[in-house]
Amino acid sequence: MELENLRFGTELLKRGFAKMQKGGVIMDVTTPEQAIIAEEAGAVAVMALHAVPADIRKMGGVARMADPAIIEDIINSVTIPVMAKARIGHFVEARILEAVGVDMVDESEVLTPADEFHIEKAKFTIPFVCGARDLGEALRRISEGAAMIRTKGEAGTGDVSQAVLHMKKIMGQIRSLRGMNEEELVREARKIEASAELVAECARIQRLPVVNFAAGGVATPADAALMMHLGADGVFVGSGIFKSENPRSMAVAIVEAVHNYDDPATLARISKGLGSPMKGIDVGTIQEAEALQTRGW
Amino acid sequence: MGVVAIQGDVSEHVLALKRVVGQGEVLVVRKAGVLPQCDGIVLPGGESTTISKMMSHSGMDGEIRDAALSGVPIMATCAGLVLISREIEGDDRVRPLGLMDVTIGRNAFGSQRESFEADLEVKGFDEPYRAVFIRAPCIVRCGQEVEVLARARDSVVAARQGNLFGLAFHPELTDDLRFHNMFMEAVADVL
Numbered sequence: 001m002e003l004e005n006l007r008f009g010t011e012l013l014k015r016g017f018a019k020m021q022k023g024g025v026i027m028d029v030t031t032p033e034q035a036i037i038a039e040e041a042g043a044v045a046v047m048a049l050h051a052v053p054a055d056i057r058k059m060g061g062v063a064r065m066a067d068p069a070i071i072e073d074i075i076n077s078v079t080i081p082v083m084a085k086a087r088i089g090h091f092v093e094a095r096i097l098e099a100v101g102v103d104m105v106d107e108s109e110v111l112t113p114a115d116e117f118h119i120e121k122a123k124f125t126i127p128f129v130c131g132a133r134d135l136g137e138a139l140r141r142i143s144e145g146a147a148m149i150r151t152k153g154e155a156g157t158g159d160v161s162q163a164v165l166h167m168k169k170i171m172g173q174i175r176s177l178r179g180m181n182e183e184e185l186v187r188e189a190r191k192i193e194a195s196a197e198l199v200a201e202c203a204r205i206q207r208l209p210v211v212n213f214a215a216g217g218v219a220t221p222a223d224a225a226l227m228m229h230l231g232a233d234g235v236f237v238g239s240g241i242f243k244s245e246n247p248r249s250m251a252v253a254i255v256e257a258v259h260n261y262d263d264p265a266t267l268a269r270i271s272k273g274l275g276s277p278m279k280g281i282d283v284g285t286i287q288e289a290e291a292l293q294t295r296g297w
Numbered sequence: 298m299g300v301v302a303i304q305g306d307v308s309e310h311v312l313a314l315k316r317v318v319g320q321g322e323v324l325v326v327r328k329a330g331v332l333p334q335c336d337g338i339v340l341p342g343g344e345s346t347t348i349s350k351m352m353s354h355s356g357m358d359g360e361i362r363d364a365a366l367s368g369v370p371i372m373a374t375c376a377g378l379v380l381i382s383r384e385i386e387g388d389d390r391v392r393p394l395g396l397m398d399v400t401i402g403r404n405a406f407g408s409q410r411e412s413f414e415a416d417l418e419v420k421g422f423d424e425p426y427r428a429v430f431i432r433a434p435c436i437v438r439c440g441q442e443v444e445v446l447a448r449a450r451d452s453v454v455a456a457r458q459g460n461l462f463g464l465a466f467h468p469e470l471t472d473d474l475r476f477h478n479m480f481m482e483a484v485a486d487v488l
Contacts (some may be wrong), residue, residue: 005415006414008410010413012414013429016429017409017412017431019306019309019470020344021343022304022306022307023303023341024304025304039346039390043344043347044304044344044350075408077403080347080391103410104409125410255347255350259304259351
């Protein structure tokens with residue numbers, strides 16, 4: 001005899017999926033060949049895209065969800081989870097990605113936003129990851145149903161400074177909640193435009209209630225290890241792998257760096273002879289209008 | 298107790314174990330050299346392709362194999378179950394440790410959209426057990442020494458072979474610690 005009472009798409013399943021990514025590297029890929037390189041290097045998942053963020057930045061115009069045919073090809077080429085990006089607020093793109101069979105949707109500022117409001121993510125069966133620059137933004141996304149948060153950083157630049165800024169901001173804001181009484185927590189929640197319940201939860205558990213990855217500008221093993229030191233549960237690498245001189249070695253090295261982030265001798269060994277990382281753009285030279293991180297609220 | 302901390306939901310297993318070990322210590326094991334001192338080992342869920350690679354790089358694979366063969370209880374959940382198996386059906390991306398005499402089907406129920414919770418009837422439990430399956434594997438063949446503990450949707454999803462416990466789901470994600478207790482009883486029996 002077997003009892004069933006089956007349920008799909010519960011909060012536990014969505015957040016649980018994100019937990020299985022912890023300590024891992026999620027890599028942007030645009031072809032099945034790249035996806036296989038990522039899987040062989042030890043990526044925990046791949047993000048299927050029509051172009052990596054550095055190219056999206058260069059191409060300009062409106063950036064949209066990738067062609068479902070590309071995503072399907074990538075799904076069929078690997079056994080690790082496949083994620084894909086939908087435009088902020090574009091719930092139909094997200095529904096299409098769900099129908100195609102992706103494991104997680106990234107409601108991403110790398111694509112051109114379709115709405116000033118974000119997708120009501122709780123309504124979906126599959127989980128979502130969303131970008132955030134501070135605690136208020138992270139908790140607003142979690143209230144909408146995000147099962148995972150990542151820093152926004154500044155995607156496609158290969159400059160890790162904004163990811164550092166966002167991670168430190170979120171971690172610092174959570175630390176500052178410690179010792180606040182109920183009234184102060186409510187006031188803080190109002191100030192950062194977040195749910196008082198979630199703020200109280202962060203104060204109690206001293207972290208975000210969902211998995212929190214670093215993203216946006218990670219380009220080297222040292223960058224990845226830096227983000228782990230700052231408290232990231234894992235790392236997204238966008239353009240950093242397939243815009244580097246030797247993607248295969250860079251992919252392996254970043255996976256190893258995340259595991260050995262607190263061991264400088266090992267980091268030194270794995271950082272040797274990787275060839276040039278992606279050339280990148282100094283974030284300080286980017287015009288306000290070209291920044292991706294200010295998309296969404 | 299040692300939790301193999303290569304990748305995946307390590308902290309959840311550590312918290313669950315801390316609730317059942319009593320005086321015992323729970324170690325987060327990231328490098329070789331620690332597992333030989335552990336009375337019990339947990340292999341958490343995560344991505345089996347990733348964990349398998351890092352496990353052999355770090356030399357922890359041999360330590361887990363030695364521990365298993367010397368009778369140290371091992372609880373392997375989800376990706377962990379894939380890793381302790383003898384073989385994996387139609388998939389050469391993961392090299393399993395070959396400890397439990399079972400054949401595994403990876404991602405047996407489909408992608409994350411098909412991930413599910415279900416009530417299981419478990420051998421030895423009086424009440425149903427609510428199990429969380431996330432892109433879960435299943436056991437498609439069991440050797441003679443393997444005792445089936447539970448099935449879900451017509452597949453074997455929990456099994457025991459002496460000191461080895463293989464679970465296709467995630468007991469560390471819920472508050473029901475009956476599988477962790479079962480594992481601790483095995484640890485106590487060995488000591």
